[in-house]
Amino acid sequence: MNKPRVSSKKKPFLDVPIEPLRVEEGITADELLRRMEHISFQGRNLAVAHRIWQRMLSDDALIFFGIAGALSAGGLRLAIADLVHRRAVDCLVSTGANLYHDLHETRGRRHFIGSPDADDSKLQELHIDRVYDTLVDEDEFIDNDAWIASFALTLEPRPYTTREFLYRLGEHLWSETEADGILTAAYRCGVPIYCPAIADSSIGMGLSQARHERPNAGHVDVIGDIIESTNLVLHHPRTASVVLGGGTPKNFINQASVQAEFYCPGTGGHRYALQIVTDAAHFGGASGATLDEAQSWGKLAEDADYVTVRADATVAFPLLASALATSASGLLTARRYPKFEFDDKTLVIDGNDVLVDRFKTKD
Amino acid sequence: MNKPRVSSKKKPFLDVPIEPLRVEEGITADELLRRMEHISFQGRNLAVAHRIWQRMLSDDALIFFGIAGALSAGGLRLAIADLVHRRAVDCLVSTGANLYHDLHETRGRRHFIGSPDADDSKLQELHIDRVYDTLVDEDEFIDNDAWIASFALTLEPRPYTTREFLYRLGEHLWSETEADGILTAAYRCGVPIYCPAIADSSIGMGLSQARHERPNAGHVDVIGDIIESTNLVLHHPRTASVVLGGGTPKNFINQASVQAEFYCPGTGGHRYALQIVTDAAHFGGASGATLDEAQSWGKLAEDADYVTVRADATVAFPLLASALATSASGLLTARRYPKFEFDDKTLVIDGNDVLVDRFKTKD
């Protein structure tokens, strides 16, 4: 058999061989991802994402976790809550829908297995809503909206950042249900949640129904969210970004580091980044944009460690989260993660107040 | 030559033949789309979208127009402004980025042709930001942010719906530049713009910088946007939805009809809908969701006329908008579109005040 002859100039390019994946009985998720580091395409990228997440954890970075797409309806809410409990992430940025569908299940209701080929007129007649292959009772959604509106009416009438509102919502939800979920896990573990596009969701609709009852209710301060999230970066400049699905969370997390750089030049962008997105880059939209492109904006540090996985989160995330549960177990125990306190309307990080009306600047 | 023999049972299925497209010198956009109605796949869908848009116009529907994706940076802002000028659309719902990039060019700056293979570290060093194959001067962006912040500081300190804020921003921009663009066209033509995810954009960043200067500045009332946009549907229940790119505008436009139904049962969903999106439905995200699925939620009327075109808007929209400029010319002249007035903080539609703190209900 011929031995490969690699000329010296080729050598640097043909250095690390692909190792064909070996399949075995009883293989665990983390071992599988370890092997997938040596294959190609999006399988390799997912394995690299696993490795990068471990590095984020061992480097004491503040890990932002962005969740877009119908992840809660789609059955990933407890896997996300689990990451919050283990403090494999430190700060959530979510679409409203993911929090709303989480709340729905935390309140004891369910989503159901359906088909993408359903008869939608029939479903509408029956008050059943469809999310691709997943169904939900619209009447229960109407009840959720009313529940959110009622809760909002119990709050002192003033503007709330989404972070403060969602903390209080999580608290109320926990007190009423003592059930696990994203909102309740974040409340119990002291992990802030931002929802920059809250107006584009049923949580926003619930707030609007509170306003309908009392004109001074239902005020959110999404500009305060921008300042507060930027100040988090300024207080803890070693940051990381984990994003599922792109959307508003992806950009919100990234703009925080751009804004931080503006007020404190030299802050640098996120040190680590991984994203699992289905969109391609070539249509120019933000969800699909590469992390290389993010570097041009200073969203990522010049020497950042990053990877994009082009995959449906319902395929890739279960494998990634399961692998991490095993592989990062020691790292998570040893990890010195940022400590948050929720002091009335003020968020406190590692003992420092995080303002909502003024950016931290170099003193 | 054999003549096709179609049995009587097959007949209803094999009724309208594909007409192979004939190419000709000097063919116009509208004639091309007329021919494409008889081909297949997304080409046919684009031609159907052309036809449905014409029906919206002839049926005096209130046409919501959602714009997501980097359309302004990508060279489509004046084609969008043109639709506003001709009143081929009545109400915009936009991402912040599209309005910000529009403002950037209206202020006399440009985006530039670049390559997706650029060296992003080099670009960051030079303060150049990249959007796929399009470049922009980051220092000019910083100046835009400051300009927005300065403007925001001139406003009376109270919460503004994004609709009111963007109207005033358009007014200021026009007075300063007298240049055409989305914001200035909407201001001049009395077309409202909503930006539900304003916190996830550089316009939001500009507002946060105003807040940094003066703690009571930079307040937006995105919950008011929900109520106001729903009330538009309740005042003018024959509505239509045109969406480019999905994202928050798509859902915001659809939730308005769901919310309207809640307060006035029987309102029905949008009568017409067309969307040009790149995302596939099968990953479950809202951007890619079919309009069939929208029917299950009551976002669309049961007998709505609708079509989804799976295409990059930079390919499909120039052809569609060009065709419409010709084919709808008579319809646009004859059209009785909703008339908006902007009475201080209150939006007025066809003589009726549109509230921001109370949903219109059946009297």
Place this chain on the structure above:
Amino acid sequence: MNKPRVSSKKKPFLDVPIEPLRVEEGITADELLRRMEHISFQGRNLAVAHRIWQRMLSDDALIFFGIAGALSAGGLRLAIADLVHRRAVDCLVSTGANLYHDLHETRGRRHFIGSPDADDSKLQELHIDRVYDTLVDEDEFIDNDAWIASFALTLEPRPYTTREFLYRLGEHLWSETEADGILTAAYRCGVPIYCPAIADSSIGMGLSQARHERPNAGHVDVIGDIIESTNLVLHHPRTASVVLGGGTPKNFINQASVQAEFYCPGTGGHRYALQIVTDAAHFGGASGATLDEAQSWGKLAEDADYVTVRADATVAFPLLASALATSASGLLTARRYPKFEFDDKTLVIDGNDVLVDRFKTKD
């Protein structure tokens, strides 16, 4: 208004501005594509493809044209035939399906407009076949298969390259129908067609039915196709590649230049290349592969002029072909295209025999 200040280092990057597209009544396809050269994303790429095709034509390149995807069923067969008639292309490489569906319509049958949500069990019961939103009578297909088998049985029993077989098939089809289509246009204009994956198509199935009747019938020589197509490149080394949809035609066209380089080093790859494909590059498949990647293999010349358009051909190709019909009208008149003769089993290009059993080498 501020004038943009561009520092000297930025200048080379921020040089050619995006020109926002202006929409107008009566705009023609070619004028539209001219304007789209100054926008972004896939719209720009399509406009660049238009420009590159014009360059191919003015540079007397031998233009390979690869067609994959259901283009004939989908209504593009006469637009493709038109390019053959005008000699905007010189040599076709096709999937079997595109030729088979073309033959179906040339024989006077039709495809029909259907819906992707059809009841496929019902269709199967009725003997109707579905291609996404397009329907066809299965019994007519069965008749086509028999017609192909009958024709194949009239041929002298020996192996035929697909090029020779398809030439004779086109001749027979023309003599029987005198109708326009891809096969008949190629026959009449003396344009060769290769079908490397003929075994994976209904044409292959027709050939297999001929074999069933007579064991020595239905022999194709696809290896001869490889040699012959490579020899075309060696006789006319200034080549270009236009590809719709990727698939086997894309690679077959590209391997011809790799093989040519092997036998005559210095031949160089294709000088021009454009592809309209829907697949993304990031999954590693050949259909979606970038043309940059093709350069690593020597499939394209190092200084080749090329572009990839990520779009459905049914959206992009009608616009492109229509624009070309106008913009290239003069170029096509002046063009000195390669002349083919079909001398019994031998293809002749510009007076030179093209062998099927021996590669041309440097003499």
Place this chain on the structure above:
Amino acid sequence: MNKPRVSSKKKPFLDVPIEPLRVEEGITADELLRRMEHISFQGRNLAVAHRIWQRMLSDDALIFFGIAGALSAGGLRLAIADLVHRRAVDCLVSTGANLYHDLHETRGRRHFIGSPDADDSKLQELHIDRVYDTLVDEDEFIDNDAWIASFALTLEPRPYTTREFLYRLGEHLWSETEADGILTAAYRCGVPIYCPAIADSSIGMGLSQARHERPNAGHVDVIGDIIESTNLVLHHPRTASVVLGGGTPKNFINQASVQAEFYCPGTGGHRYALQIVTDAAHFGGASGATLDEAQSWGKLAEDADYVTVRADATVAFPLLASALATSASGLLTARRYPKFEFDDKTLVIDGNDVLVDRFKTKD
């Protein structure tokens, strides 16, 4: 906490709840997929694919396995070989590239980890070929081509079906290397391989180089492949289709059952089908086509059990194959799979000769 109240009419739709995925340390691939059956979107589909594959195995179906996309270069060749060894599949249909890249590694050479952002001009200069993020030495490829040509010249000069040629190639490769791979596993386990588009691959190029040496060498009989593969279905009509990546293998496997139905009405289509593809259905191409559509053609049985997974095979297949290695271990031991013999030029299945020049008909 409220208990969900589901009205009796809703009940049939809201019956099987989504079970939020629970992540755990040490979870195995098969347990993970078992849990994923209760989530949504493509994650659920992958889990359903796992279940369907088990059913194929327990129902003694003849399992066709189609492999397209750069799976061998991308590190999946030994996972595929493993399925052959365990007889979790019975008959391969492959693109030429997957077999060629397999041969390359079986001969002791490697593919290497690279980057999609490589400098392709530089690579071409160094004779390195790129497949997205994977690199290979072009000089070694040239040596493979010569090796294939040399082998082809040892064969008696007559046409060979790709199945016979690839069997002999596997035999020769095993005798020379005694190394594991797809070709050698298929040879050793008596599993036939078809390669309908062999002309569009480097194996075809190797055969053409043999022809260059000796004009009567390098003859393949791809029409014989059609007949033989159809006859397999006719001898063993309980069939199943597993497809990775679509392409020519997908359609070749499906046309076999259509052709079988033609010669023996009532044969029925494949009883089971699963495909993992990245293409969407909405562009009308065969790779992305749904399996519902396949039913209209009679490619699948009316009551077939099938699922489509829209995912990159490098992400989805490692998980699926690993899970199957555990979950199907008992099934595989008990399985009565079809037995093949390779009797000179004739394939024998379960003791019956499979003809290449005549379709089996009802006796």
